[in-house]
Amino acid sequence: MIQEEIRRRNAGTLLRHVHLGGAVSRAELAARMGLNRSTIRALTTELARVGLVQEETPSDTGRAGRPSLLVRPASDRCYVLAFDVAVDRLVAARVGLGGVVLDRREAARPRAGPDLPRVVEILARFGRQLHRAAPPQATCVGVGASYCGMIRPGDGMVRFGPDLGWVDQAFGAELGRRLGLGLPVAVGNEAHLGAQAEQQRGAGIGFQNLIYLHGDVGVGGGIIVGGRLLGGDGGYGCELGHMVVNPYDGRPCGCGSSGCLEAEVGERALLDAAGRPAELFGRDAIRAVADDADRGDPAAREALRRVGDWLGIGVANLINLFNPGMVVFGGMLCDLYPGAAAQVRARIARNVLPVAREHVRLRTAALADDATLIGAAELAFTPLLTNPLHPTPPP
Amino acid sequence: MIQEEIRRRNAGTLLRHVHLGGAVSRAELAARMGLNRSTIRALTTELARVGLVQEETPSDTGRAGRPSLLVRPASDRCYVLAFDVAVDRLVAARVGLGGVVLDRREAARPRAGPDLPRVVEILARFGRQLHRAAPPQATCVGVGASYCGMIRPGDGMVRFGPDLGWVDQAFGAELGRRLGLGLPVAVGNEAHLGAQAEQQRGAGIGFQNLIYLHGDVGVGGGIIVGGRLLGGDGGYGCELGHMVVNPYDGRPCGCGSSGCLEAEVGERALLDAAGRPAELFGRDAIRAVADDADRGDPAAREALRRVGDWLGIGVANLINLFNPGMVVFGGMLCDLYPGAAAQVRARIARNVLPVAREHVRLRTAALADDATLIGAAELAFTPLLTNPLHPTPPP
CATH class of the missing domain: 1.10.10.10 (Winged helix-like DNA-binding domain superfamily/Winged helix DNA-binding domain)
Known part of the structure; x- marks a missing residue:
């Protein structure tokens, strides 16, 4: 035994x-x-x-x-299906053992909606296409999905998806049913999965204490403590985007409060600070501000400086709390961070106790926008890696 | 094998x-x-x-x-020596297996100083007295100490003791030498040890995710994640007292910055808010404000309300990050919290995402002012409990 x-x-x-x-x-x-x-x-x-x-x-x-x-x-013989419900796109991929993306499908996602049946329909269609296109000797050993919201561990229930307006929706169960592969779907929060992917295959390989900030409309977080994702009692920890950084005249936040980190450094905060019109949104708009700042545009530089100061307060607080070896900026923060780095470093120098900032490194996500997708694939591989000779059979 | x-x-x-x-x-x-x-x-x-x-x-x-x-x-046959260098006192105790305080010595500590040799001299004298007074059949199996500052794991070096002005002082090694018992001294940060003591023997028994805030001049923290103390890369995590909560007109902090949680809710913040003269300090002064508020004094109530709001912002941020089952208030926060609880709860309701605040409980430290001392005793018992039949021999 x-x-x-x-x-x-x-x-x-x-x-x-x-x-x-x-x-x-x-x-x-x-x-x-x-x-x-x-x-x-x-x-x-x-x-x-x-x-x-x-x-x-x-x-x-x-x-x-x-x-x-x-x-x-044996990447050609053993694979998982990985899905990513991101703020601006729906992605599905066939990922071979070894973490190789072998095939993928992607659709733009409108900012408002869609609802659960529509999201599941699109992803399930992609998934079945990928499955059919796989070579005959290949076996699908798991399915994982990344979702931009709070997920109940165990059953993939979306407890709160602020961006799509989902509350208590059985996303994992529905996707599994519509895929029809007889495999359960493991679902994780996008920033949690991004953190794990960056630690396993990205900027943070070898780091046991790592903080990953994932920016898009809001700011999510994945925090690795002693090699493990911080879950907390219910699996709902790491919500660094709702850390209050601006208690006086903070911008309103999607959570109903104001002055949260994500309200001060999310997409809208940067675009407003740069004086961009209210109808602009998305990654291209963020990149345009970053590019303008690179070219010396004063308004864009000042916008990055202001947002960078709030980001710096948040990051300094996190370093004091977690004494991490690395902080990784993902999602749209990949584009925002380089122009805000000086401000972030100044805040760290001012607000972090010297012994806790001695060795910390700041990096953008090495896996870039695929961090969350790769994290979903790793989640899907987990049962196989736990017991490769007798993996847990699907229920 | x-x-x-x-x-x-x-x-x-x-x-x-x-x-x-x-x-x-x-x-x-x-x-x-x-x-x-x-x-x-x-x-x-x-x-x-x-x-x-x-x-x-x-x-x-x-x-x-x-x-x-x-x-x-066998509390009468097996004991440890535990020491506590707190902000207002020096304590030494003989603690029997089972966590029973069998004997203790205590001295008031002047707010300014004393230096390392003087602190070690007092504690070592107490320790030798306690050791001599032990019954002949009793064996000392370890020595632990709690210190109000940042401690390097492993050798008990005080990296930063803001309150005594100590930087890189070999406290653990010196105390061990002066005790002369041939036993090493394991040293921990007071809030880390308080957190572990409350989780093992106090308000948080059975909780796997717990946050302990220890207030005195400043505010220290001990955070239990998945049953273990959060250390971070160097063991310097949990510094929740230097979370910036008031970035605009924050009070100056001992760390050199301003608007840190400890600057807004530490002893001086409360006494100033209550209009107490600058020469007053210490626990009796804090208790006097709390007592006056209980009796309905408007200035004292308003002071607790203001300080409670900053405390609430800090606690809300921590609950969003850690999704803990319990938050424990220790040190002088035991006295401050009851009069500030309404404000703290209001901030949690406003700033914590609903799924993360569903089950969290707020409590004052059940071990009261002995939490840190008991934590030091538990630290001293660790080698014995790891391998009771062949404990690590002293080096």
Whole structure:
């Protein structure tokens, strides 16, 4: 019983190394996992038999002697479907083991609406197309979705989706039903998934304490504490966008309050500060402000400076609270941050206690706009990676 | 090897049950730990042999049949020394296994100073007195200290003690040397230790996500995430007192910035808001404001209302970030909170997203001013509880 449990864990650990790190020699796996070569050989042979890894002789190692076989993830045989309900688009992708996006479909999303049946219809159609287009030897091992709102862990219920106006909608269950693949759909909040993706495959590889801020209309957050996503009692933690930073004359926030971080640094705050007309919105409008600032336009520079100061207060507060190794800016904050970085750094210098700011790094998301989609794919791979030889069967 | 490791863990788990929960029957331990009675008997017999538990027949169980033996912590045979360098006092205590304060010494601390040698001299004298006064059969198994500042994990170096003006002072090492017991001194930040004590023995028993705010001159924090203290990369997280809540006309803060939570709700903020003269300070002065507010004094009530609003903003931000089950107010916030609770609750209602505030409870510290001292004792017991049959020998 204990032996079987150890073998199960080792298989999961080995597959995770290959999935996250790519092709690696058996010798390197043995060194990383602290196991002997014969144990590694038994594990890779078993994982190859069930179609999860492929083994091959390296072309030229430059050393004498028999080279150690290379172990690769079998991206063409094992995949997940990943979905992303973002503020401006609906995305679906077939993502192979190893994290390779093999195929994708994307549709623009109107700012107002659509409702649950319409979103699910579009995503399910994309999903079925991707599934049919997969090669015959490939198996779908999971389905994951990223959603721009608060998600109940376990059943993928959208508790609160401010942007689409959804309250208590059974998004995960409906998408699973309409896909008709007999697989459950694991749903996560977009910023939570973006944080995990950046930590596993993006700017924050190796960081155990990381804060990810995801900007679009609002600002969401994903916070990794000691290697794990901060959930809190109900899974609703990380709501850094509703940190009050401007208690006096703060801008009204979608949550009903005012002066929240997302009200002061979200899309509308920047566009208003730059004097852009009220009918402009979206990423192109944000990028236009950033580009104008790059070209020296005073109004755009001042807008980034003002928004950057609020962002800096928020980030400084978070560094004092979490003493992270890295802060990652994602979503539209990728475009906003470079022009606001000086202001953010000034606030950190002023407001963070010296010992907590000693080693912190600030970065934009390395996975850019795919951070949330990749996070959804990782969520879908989780059961397989936990127990690759006997993954949890679909209910 | 694996069997020995399992036995070691089970012994630690059993001793932890007895240490934190008090006397408990073998049958109950078997049920809680999911082990059979013969395994429990072997463990308790071994723990009794090394003087960590005592077993006795319960007086009357009200049931037929042979009663299950009661297992108690051997508080009279196994103890730690715990120290507390607080803002207004120096405390030393002998704390028996089971968390019983058996003996204590206390001295008032002048607000300005004293320096490291003087603090260590006083504490070491108290410690040696407590050690000499212990009964001959009792063994000291560890030493822990709580300090009102930022502590480097591992060696008990005070990185920053704003209140005493200490920077990079080897407090833990010096106290250990002057005690001369051949035991290392484990040092923790007072609010971190207060949080852990409240979670283990106070208001927050059973809570996995808990925020503890410790007020005195400033405001420190200890945050439990998923059952563990939030440390961050360097162990310097939880600095909620330096969250900027008032970015415009904030009061100057000891950190060099202004508008920090501790500047707006610390001792001086309340006393100034209540119109108390600048030479008044300390807990008695805080209690006088709270008492006056209770008696209906308008200036005192207004002071608590104003300070409570800033406290409410800070607490609302923390609930949005951590989705905790409980928020505990410790130190002088025990006195301040009851008169400010309405304001704090109003801010939570206004600023926390509904799903995150559904189940949160607000409480004052059940251990009152001993939370930090008890936390230091728990820190000192940690090596024993990790491996009770072969505790780490002193270096």
